[in-house]
Amino acid sequence: MAIKKSELYSSLWKSCDELRGGMDASQYKDYVLVLLFVKYVSDKYAGKADARIIIPEGGGFKDMIALKGKKEIGDGINKIIAKLAEANDLKGVIDVADFNDADKLGKGKDMQDRLSNLVGIFENESLNFSKNKAEGDDILGDAYEYLMRHFATESGKSKGQFYTPAEVSRILAKVIGINKARS
Numbered sequence: 352m353a354i355k356k357s358e359l360y361s362s363l364w365k366s367c368d369e370l371r372g373g374m375d376a377s378q379y380k381d382y383v384l385v386l387l388f389v390k391y392v393s394d395k396y397a398g399k400a401d402a403r404i405i406i407p408e409g410g411g412f413k414d415m416i417a418l419k420g421k422k423e424i425g426d427g428i429n430k431i432i433a434k435l436a437e438a439n440d441l442k443g444v445i446d447v448a449d450f451n452d453a454d455k456l457g458k459g460k461d462m463q464d465r466l467s468n469l470v471g472i473f474e475n476e477s478l479n480f481s482k483n484k485a486e487g488d489d490i491l492g493d494a495y496e497y498l499m500r501h502f503a504t505e506s507g508k509s510k511g512q513f514y515t516p517a518e519v520s521r522i523l524a525k526v527i528g529i530n531k532a533r534s
Contacts (some may be wrong), residue, residue: 363387363498378455380498381448382469385432387498388445389415390406391491392435394480410434416474419467425451428466 364384393412396402410431418427427432428450436446456462482491 365495385445385448388471393479405438407434408437415470419470421490425462
């Protein structure tokens with residue numbers, strides 16, 4: 352069964368709620384988007400030989416679940432993301448948020464609880480991306496746009512400072528002559 356976008360959006364915003372207070376929306380988007388990416392690629396590609404993204408041993412979302420409630424969860428999440436980044440030439444792309452930053456995520460038990468709750472939100476069975484079989488459905492892109500729109504509102508900035516709306520991208524593609532993706 353395909354993921355309902357309303358459930359996805361609700362879960363994503365709930366994950367943002369978990370991070371509010373310690374940082375600005377322009378900062379907590381990095382944490383939420385990285386977790387969304389790790390969850391998505393883990394669900395879609397873990398254990399598949401011909402996968403577009405390699406999920407290395409110790410570098411997937413299931414490894415984050417194993418850290419819930421543990422004292423060193425922040426450092427552990429950083430290591431998981433680093434393994435995934437290294438295996439896929441994504442260093443400096445997905446490893447930008449520090450999940451062990453006490454100034455942003457709290458100290459000790461506060462950080463432990465906040466990150467455990469955050470991982471738990473993405474662990475929800477209704478967010479199982481491996482079951483999403485809708486042809487041509489860009490659920491990850493839609494989720495990204497949803498978050499960017501809300502981050503802009505939350506931080507008092509214009510959407511244009513966070514992302515280019517899909518409509519503008521499509522028009523630009525037509526203007527420069529990109530009509531279809533080439534096989």
